[in-house]
Amino acid sequence: MSYLSVEYEDGIAVVTLDQDGEKVNKLNEQLIEEFTALLDKFENQKDLKGAVLVSGKEGNFIAGADVEMLKNKQAPDEIEELSRTGNKLLLRLENFEKPVVAAIHGSCMGGGLELTMACHYRVASNHSDTVMAQPEVKLGLCPGAGGTQRLPRLIGLQKSLTYLLTGKNIYPRQASKMGLVDELTHRDAILTAAKKAIAKINNGSFSRKDKRSILEKLLESNPPGRKIIFSQARKRALSNTKGNYPAPPAILECVEEGYSNGLEVGLERESKAFGELAATLESKNLVNLFFGMQSAKKNPQQKKARDISKVGVLGAGLMGAGIADVSVNNGLHVLLKDQTVEQAAKGKKTIWDNMQDKVDKRIISEFERDRTSSLVTPTGSYDGFENVDMVIEAVFEELDLKQKMVKQVEEVTPDHCIFASNTSSLPITQIAEASFRPEQVVGMHYFSPVQKMPLVEIIKTEQTSDWVTATAREIGVRQGKHVIVVNDGPGFYTTRILAPYMNEALALLEEGVSIEQLDSAMKQFGFPVGPAALFDEVGIDVAAHITDVLNELFADRGVEPSNKPKELLEAGYKGRKNKKGFYKYEESDGKKKKKEPNEAIYSYFGGASRKKMNDETIQQRMVLTMVNEAAWCLQEEILEDPADGDLGAILGLGYPPFLGGPFRYVDQQGVADIVSRMKKYQNELGIRFQPAEILKSYASEGKSFY
Incomplete structure (x- = not known):
């Protein structure tokens, strides 16, 4: 079936995008092939005034590139070539002699937004269904169809970096205010407005305004100013990602290349980066997470x-x-x-x-x-x-x-x-x-x-x-929501695997590790917050309650959890909710102070004297307890499959997405290696590090979870 259909109205080609058999339109090879043929056809129609692109889907323009297509391509070479083909097509569209206008209603993401940015005019509905983004960074990728080049040229360097490096959504009025779209109108009027736009372009009455502030123009219009912008962006990206994600620095390189050497050189750098990033383990894990999330938004029952x-x-x-x-x-x-x-x-x-x-x-x-x-x-x-x-x-x-x-x-x-x-x-x-x-x-x-x-x-x-x-x-x-289904038991899955992780944090504090090092090490590993801060956010009273609920379960394995949450609760520590926890929550003149550890709490952990421990030791002890408990949950059929376990840990507990979840982490590190590490810690620290039988079994049989 055809992806594109064309009707002619008043000398204008109205091109409807409607991918057969799909709820949403996706950018795929069929669309690239049909669009290429369509431009060939339009070039021979001398009386054509222009073309309008409109979606035949309800609430969707193009949802982005077909991730399944990317998964089935060999990285980096085939994916790099796919990007190069797409970039050549959109460069041709951008330079097409007749105006092409995008009439956008609904989600317009990734490759969809890149397609519209190559058009000569964008009109969008002001409906809440309409949302735009360059979310490729969330898949460990950079945009692969000109996003790193056209977005900065349309809305300015500083604003574009915010959206390219975070994948944040852009809503219609924001898009209009910054110049990403040229016109907003009611959803029922976008086609009419798009046709009028073609007339405006043809009679020379349209010119796009630069909507950047004076300061933005001053900074972005000269190499020293841009150098400052790129330097600051790199620092922010490193602070946010701790260097665990290769996509942000690659995106910055692509944007910088385009500013230094022009659009076409920038596009070539983008295609190369797109292929290289697709070959990384981080991107593969994030793509697997994407499919897991898609599955968890459907109900098989x-x-x-x-x-x-x-x-x-x-x-x-x-x-x-x-x-x-x-x-x-x-x-x-x-x-x-x-x-x-x-x-x-x-x-x-x-x-x-x-x-x-x-x-x-x-x-x-x-x-x-x-x-x-x-x-x-x-x-x-x-x-x-x-x-x-x-x-x-x-x-x-x-x-x-x-x-x-x-x-x-x-x-x-x-x-x-x-x-x-x-x-x-x-x-x-x-x-x-x-x-x-x-x-x-x-x-x-x-x-x-x-x-x-x-x-x-x-x-x-x-x-x-x-x-x-x-x-x-x-x-x-x-x-x-993304939904996982688990079987009943104390703590179910997410709370149960969090408990030994938090228990290990308490053990490390008792051994003299500082709150700062503990939280810093786990954030460096990829968790969004450290365990001490998490105690305060969840509530030390809640932690004490969970310890009570799970005590019997762990006692059956000979593990005795720390009694510190109960001791702290009895002393009046509840965390952020009563401003008494592992951190101070004082305010000065109505302003929150920079978050500082509450050193008074050290009296419950052996005194004020703290010692430095190797960060990797902290990370491994913490993570292995969570990974091991996840394996116990699969072994005891609390979990029905590893995919739910990975999704639950990432979406519920902040397990680092680039690592793919506890079970993918075990597979990628090697089950035998994980068991070996656990046995080492078991010999040093006791039975809480005893590997689950399923791990030992998989290690001896050379099996993996996926």
Whole structure:
């Protein structure tokens, strides 16, 4: 089937992009071939006034390059050549004698944005569905179709580096303000506006304005100024990535090459870098992560899922309001209950404030804000719960309280209602003991802040019905989450593998390692925050509770977890929530001070005297405990496959994405090597480093997890 179709209107070729059999358009070889043939055809049509590119998909222009195509190409040579072919085509488009206008509605990402930047004019809808980005850096790649060259020329060097090095989204009004698009209009008017743009270009009445500030123009227009910009960008990129990702420095080299030696030389450097980066282990891991994330946004059990139109959420605090927020923003009606209607109303106000921020940033309209917030009904009672299909509780992490919630909910809800517990560690089987219909009790473990954290961990018990698991999974997908499904047990998967990692941090502190070195070493390894800072963010009280829940599990293996969280809690340490933790949270004149370690806490870890330890030793001890526990979870069938384990660790706990997750890390380091390292630490430090049987078995049989 053809990707492109053409209709002629008033001497203008309206080219519709509609990839057959796909929900979204992707940039692939078929599109390149058909577009090349189309330009050949247009060159012979002397009476053609110009062409408009428009999508035939709902809410999508081009979602980016087809990553499957990239995965199937040999890196670096075949991928470099693919980029070179695409760049030649877009250079031809840019220099085409007739105006070509992109009419953009919906997502326009990566190669899609690069295609539009080679056009002579861009008109975009001002709809919230319209979003643009150069997200290749998130796959460990640089843009491969001119993005490193055209984006700086359109919006300026400094602004472009922000988007090229982070992959951040650009929304319509931002795009217009910075000059990435030439015109904004209603989604139904983009084709009309695009045709008028062709007339403007043909009669010479269009000239693109340089929307950079005076300071930007001064800095960017001369080599010394650009040298400063590139130097600062390199420092920021290194600070953010700790040197673990090769894509940012490669992107900077491509942009700099284009400024120094011109567009075509820059494009050639980009094609070479695109191929080289695709061959790196970091990119391969990030591409595998991309496919894992795509899979986790689909529900393989969709046919078993039942329709859910109204959800009850118990608890309007940070977690409850967050769960309600992601629900209503995806079209679900929510009854948000707390002990009083006033407390519930505060939860709704939090949701409204979040949407107002989007209005202020012009991402959504006031109408969309009001329509969405109207889907939340705050309540202090169970009135209306006779109409809900699912209840998600987000109350305090106490077994008795959660069991009490089950009983109350089942008294007022219909027989088909699902009860989902948002707990980070309490076994769902124990919560379900209070239920008259335990087959309809399931765990839905969200991560804080719910609106930003992409994962939800579904926990099923031996009694949970398949349709209940399927429906919970469907709700997670509808809420925009990546979903993994695990079997029940203390701590499930994510909390369970985090526990020994955090326990090892406490052991290292007791051995005299400083808070600064501990956190710095793990951030250098690739974690977004260090373990001491994580204790403060999660809450030392929460850590103490989790230790209690998991104690018996680890005791069965002869491992005795540190009692420090409980000691610290008894001394009044809770972390950031009460400004008493591993770090100081003082303010001076209303301004937050630079975060400093709280040295008073060292009195619980052998005194103020600290010693330096080799960073690699810290990193290996910390990471191997997490990796080993992940293997235990697979061995005990808490996890059903390694892919879920890798995804859960990365999206839920911040395991370094470029390493691919615990199981890919083991495969790439070598199972035998991992076992050898663990046995060394077991001899030195004790049974907590005893390798899981599955690791020893795989090592002896030469097997791998993938």
